[in-house]
Amino acid sequence: MSASLFLETLRRADLETYYPNFSTAGINDLRGLASLSFQDYAILGVTAIEDRKRLFQLIQTIKSEYPQLNEPPNVYGSKPDFTFPPRNQANPTSLNHQEQIIQDPSLKRILQGQGRGRSTIPALTSNRSRIPSPHISNPRQLVQRPAVMQQQQNDAFEDGEEEEIHVNASPGRKLNAYGVPSRHQSRNSSYSGPKSNAPSNLDDKIRVCVRKRPLSQKELAGSQKDIATVVGSRTIHINEPKQKVDLTKYVEQHSFVFDDVFDSDANNEKVYQRTALPLVEYIFRGGKATCFAYGQTGSGKTYTMLDGAHGLYALAARDIFALLQQPDLSHLAAYIGFYEIYQGHLYDLLNKRKKLFAREDGKKNVVIAGLQEYAIDNVENLMQVFDYGNTIRSTGSTGANEDSSRSHAILQVVLKHKKNKKKFHGKLNFIDLAGSERGADRGDSDQKTRMEGAEINKSLLALKECIRALDQDKRHAPFRQSKLTQVLKDSFVGKSRTCMIATISPNQSNSEHTLNTLRYADRVKELKSERDRAEGVAAGLESSHDPSGLNEELRIDYNSEDLPGYEGYDEEEEEYGNYDEGDDEDSEYEIPSEDEINGLDDLGDIVDEELPLDIEFENEPDGLESYIRKLGIHDLENNSHSRTASTFSTVEVKPTESTQSREKKSSLRFTTKEIDDFVKKHRHSLRDLSDFAKKETKLLADFALVFNANNDMGGAPEDSEKAFEEYFEKLHGFLGQKFEVIQELLHTIDQLSQR
Numbered sequence: 092m093s094a095s096l097f098l099e100t101l102r103r104a105d106l107e108t109y110y111p112n113f114s115t116a117g118i119n120d121l122r123g124l125a126s127l128s129f130q131d132y133a134i135l136g137v138t139a140i141e142d143r144k145r146l147f148q149l150i151q152t153i154k155s156e157y158p159q160l161n162e163p164p165n166v167y168g169s170k171p172d173f174t175f176p177p178r179n180q181a182n183p184t185s186l187n188h189q190e191q192i193i194q195d196p197s198l199k200r201i202l203q204g205q206g207r208g209r210s211t212i213p214a215l216t217s218n219r220s221r222i223p224s225p226h227i228s229n230p231r232q233l234v235q236r237p238a239v240m241q242q243q244q245n246d247a248f249e250d251g252e253e254e255e256i257h258v259n260a261s262p263g264r265k266l267n268a269y270g271v272p273s274r275h276q277s278r279n280s281s282y283s284g285p286k287s288n289a290p291s292n293l294d295d296k297i298r299v300c301v302r303k304r305p306l307s308q309k310e311l312a313g314s315q316k317d318i319a320t321v322v323g324s325r326t327i328h329i330n331e332p333k334q335k336v337d338l339t340k341y342v343e344q345h346s347f348v349f350d351d352v353f354d355s356d357a358n359n360e361k362v363y364q365r366t367a368l369p370l371v372e373y374i375f376r377g378g379k380a381t382c383f384a385y386g387q388t389g390s391g392k393t394y395t396m397l398d399g400a401h402g403l404y405a406l407a408a409r410d411i412f413a414l415l416q417q418p419d420l421s422h423l424a425a426y427i428g429f430y431e432i433y434q435g436h437l438y439d440l441l442n443k444r445k446k447l448f449a450r451e452d453g454k455k456n457v458v459i460a461g462l463q464e465y466a467i468d469n470v471e472n473l474m475q476v477f478d479y480g481n482t483i484r485s486t487g488s489t490g491a492n493e494d495s496s497r498s499h500a501i502l503q504v505v506l507k508h509k510k511n512k513k514k515f516h517g518k519l520n521f522i523d524l525a526g527s528e529r530g531a532d533r534g535d536s537d538q539k540t541r542m543e544g545a546e547i548n549k550s551l552l553a554l555k556e557c558i559r560a561l562d563q564d565k566r567h568a569p570f571r572q573s574k575l576t577q578v579l580k581d582s583f584v585g586k587s588r589t590c591m592i593a594t595i596s597p598n599q600s601n602s603e604h605t606l607n608t609l610r611y612a613d614r615v616k617e618l619k620s621e622r623d624r625a626e627g628v629a630a631g632l633e634s635s636h637d638p639s640g641l642n643e644e645l646r647i648d649y650n651s652e653d654l655p656g657y658e659g660y661d662e663e664e665e666e667y668g669n670y671d672e673g674d675d676e677d678s679e680y681e682i683p684s685e686d687e688i689n690g691l692d693d694l695g696d697i698v699d700e701e702l703p704l705d706i707e708f709e710n711e712p713d714g715l716e717s718y719i720r721k722l723g724i725h726d727l728e729n730n731s732h733s734r735t736a737s738t739f740s741t742v743e744v745k746p747t748e749s750t751q752s753r754e755k756k757s758s759l760r761f762t763t764k765e766i767d768d769f770v771k772k773h774r775h776s777l778r779d780l781s782d783f784a785k786k787e788t789k790l791l792a793d794f795a796l797v798f799n800a801n802n803d804m805g806g807a808p809e810d811s812e813k814a815f816e817e818y819f820e821k822l823h824g825f826l827g828q829k830f831e832v833i834q835e836l837l838h839t840i841d842q843l844s845q846r
């Protein structure tokens with residue numbers, strides 16, 4: 092890896108100031124970075140908490156992009172088997188590599204540039220396998236991290252000068268969304284997904300859309316700039332103002348492509364047509380659907396979902412009631428419930444905030460026990476009921492929004508048979524999520540506000556993981572991680588559709604939030620086709636699990652089954668009931684056992700079974716002793732010469748030779764009892780070590796979740812640090828105990844060896 096590319100990687104992680112220190116310490120490539128431990132940070136002069144965090148994140152990203160870097164260098168000390176050509180150049184090496192791995196002829200054609208000009212417009216039917224595009228790899232993430240960062244004039248922003256942003260959308264881009272050279276060339280080249288200018292499929296199981304709100308009066312008065320540019324119907328660029336260490340200002344442009352992007356002039360009706368309307372139609376076909384808004388506090392979630400007159404819920408209600416008038420649907424009626432999830436508990440907003448409980452009925456429908464439901468057949472009544480509920484909803488003032496929603500509000504519309512109210516037909520949930528926020532936005536908040544924020548972020552992370560699991564056809568999804576996902580479970584599995592609307596604020600001071608939101612949205616729906624292919628490409632590179640825990644793939648698997656600290660953590664697994672695809676062939680998604688993760692899977696059996704010393708003598712009562720007796724050795728207690736347990740099985744048996752027997756006897760160092768004791772001791776040690784490894788695995792998973800949740804939601808670095816310190820201390824304890832076990836065993840070996 093060239094020094095300039097290494098510097099570029101550091102620069103994109105805002106760590107370029109440390110380049111001289113790294114260089115001096117001989118760290119000048121990714122392997123060097125990947126080998127750093129926390130203790131090294133200070134030695135390299137990385138002491139500022141933000142920089143430590145950035146370095147940590149960079150290292151984790153490198154490790155997950157290049158798992159082979161976790162392995163020690165080979166004996167010949169060769170360099171990693173990848174190289175990065177200079178920016179702005181095609182990468183023939185990677186292409187060739189892909190060609191070897193990718194068998195799909197159409198994909199190959201596209202990679203070779205032969206696919207251009209093909210129609211890429213998907214049919215407007217449910218179609219999960221996307222038609223490859225000649226231009227874009229991930230249609231929602233064109234160049235999520237900038238293709239180029241163009242230095243700008245100083246004070247360009249303050250002076251209100253027009254910035255000139257030169258975007259180099261070279262297909263040979265080498266850095267991924269986090270500034271790390273991407274392992275998956277395929278992510279950056281073209282092979283999957285519809286073109287960004289082709290309309291998205293309204294029948295997709297999961298749709299992710301973005302809505303940009305206009306600058307507010309306050310932002311305009313404060314001369315804030317609009318940094319979000321919508322291009323076409325599916326692409327959005329975020330021009331992030333940045334500043335180098337030498338105080339020069341520049342702009343980083345991030346581009347994303349989603350199923351739909353709505354500009355600030357789009358009204359709710361337009362948004363509705365491409366988000367909630369398909370869901371309305373779907374529930375009349377007997378499905379369950381969820382429409383939710385996700386975004387930074389103050390970005391327009393409530394305005395979009397639950398605005399009194401024009402929120403999507405009201406527009407949907409209008410159509411639902413109209414459809415119910417139709418003769419062939421007149422046997423159905425709509426029942427409305429409105430409740431909130433606040434701090435992990437459910438409260439009925441239409442019944443004096445009565446506490447509610449979520450249960451599952453025999454058909455795996457989630458039932459909110461005790462929820463007051465109203466049979467409503469016109470929009471006016473619905474709005475009255477809704478307004479009443481909304482006044483009861485938990486709101487609070489955060490540093491970022493004076494009237495911030497501190498709870499998730501769920502408006503539930505259930506279609507039931509008029510004659511048998513127990514018979515469900517379809518269900519549609521509108522969710523106004525509590526605003527995601529960073530710790531910094533909470534200002535000098537009290538304990539309650541901080542706890543609310545932590546709970547909100549935790550549930551938002553769980554929501555993302557569930558949807559991702561759903562999109563990736565995983566058999567297990569971590570529904571139990573939060574009340575929100577428990578409640579929404581039946582709307583995610585089986586015959587279900589989900590539409591997420593990521594709302595963003597366009598002003599420059601919110602750029603970090605906006606990018607967080609868009610990255611969250613982007614990761615909610617990693618296209619299945621891309622993932623499959625990426626896995627195919629990676630198959631030749633990856634062979635081991637990454638127990639570092641911050642690898643995203645692993646994180647999901649941990650969450651799926653074994654994440655500690657959540658209600659019902661060790662209860663039954665959540666399984667999708669009605670999967671139409673991949674249900675039987677989910678072995679690739681099997682959750683690795685903790686022992687596998689720790690590389691102890693091969694030891695597991697040995698721990699619980701007899702060691703093979705006496706296998707040959709299973710019919711003999713005394714095992715080894717009997718064998719030795721066969722050798723004609725009787726005085727087992729007093730032998731004193733060199734012999735090891737492992738050589739017993741190779742001894743040539745000549746029972747009649749008494750002289751030889753005596754020689755063997757005299758060469759024995761250990762008594763049967765000693766050997767037996769040692770074997771037992773070793774077995775116990777393995778058991779102890781295995782137990783510690785399990786505890787460590789849980790500890791790591793627990794920390795990884797908190798850390799990732801905090802990072803993803805832009806939480807306070809202090810929270811991460813506190814969690815890290817706790818993790819650190821516990822790990823220290825476990826390692827100490829493991830060390831004692833190993834030491835004890837070594838001590839016994841030493842004693843025995845001195846015979």
Ligand SMILES: Nc1ncnc2c1ncn2[C@@H]1O[C@H](COP(=O)(O)OP(=O)(O)OP(=O)(O)O)[C@@H](O)[C@H]1O
Binds near residue numbers: 304305389594
């Ligand atoms: N698309 C839009 N067009 C016009 N005004 C908007 C739009 N989106 C939001 N706003 C205005 O921006 C302000 C904040 O919006 P809103 O309350 O919906 O944010 P929020 O994301 O729900 O915040 P919180 O999470 O704190 O509840 C409101 O005054 C709202 O009227």
